[in-house]
Amino acid sequence: MIRAAPLVLVAALCIASVGQAQEAIPTAAAAPPSGAPPQVAPPPPLAANDRGPRAQDGPLYGPCGVLRRKADGSVAPAADQAHGEVSAAVGTHGYREAGGVVCQPIGDHAAVTLGVDVGGWGRGR
Numbered sequence: 001m002i003r004a005a006p007l008v009l010v011a012a013l014c015i016a017s018v019g020q021a022q023e024a025i026p027t028a029a030a031a032p033p034s035g036a037p038p039q040v041a042p043p044p045p046l047a048a049n050d051r052g053p054r055a056q057d058g059p060l061y062g063p064c065g066v067l068r069r070k071a072d073g074s075v076a077p078a079a080d081q082a083h084g085e086v087s088a089a090v091g092t093h094g095y096r097e098a099g100g101v102v103c104q105p106i107g108d109h110a111a112v113t114l115g116v117d118v119g120g121w122g123r124g125r
Contacts, residue, residue, distance in 0.1 A: 063111035064103035081105065096120035 060067045060075055064083040068076045082104045089097030099117035106112055 063105045063109060064113075094120070094122040 060069075062081065064081070068081055070076055082102055084100065084102040087097070087099040089095065097117075097119055099115070101113065101115040103111050103113045
């Protein structure tokens with residue numbers, strides 16, 4: 001009897017859940033009388049130089065980061081633009097740090113990156 005009770009309980013739950021189904025709700029719009037989908041005109045083709053209204057205003061990225069724009073709106077060559085970072089840290093009672101990174105583009109799709117870092121800890125005299 002004790003072994004049969006869980007089986008009866010599971011069977012009762014399965015049978016009860018089947019009876020709670022609801023009717024189907026239509027979600028699609030009524031189809032055209034012919035049964036064929038309505039014809040929609042294709043969008044016009046994009047021009048070769050039309051990349052959107054903000055394409056000329058946004059940043060351009062090269063192998064080392066954002067590229068500079070000249071005064072006339074053209075982009076300076078990537079080979080002329082080195083990017084870098086300098087860092088320094090100071091601490092009380094014994095912390096020092098210094099560092100730097102420079103990235104120089106080579107051609108249009110490659111770059112050389114050099115980084116130097118010096119650390120420290122404890123009291124220095």
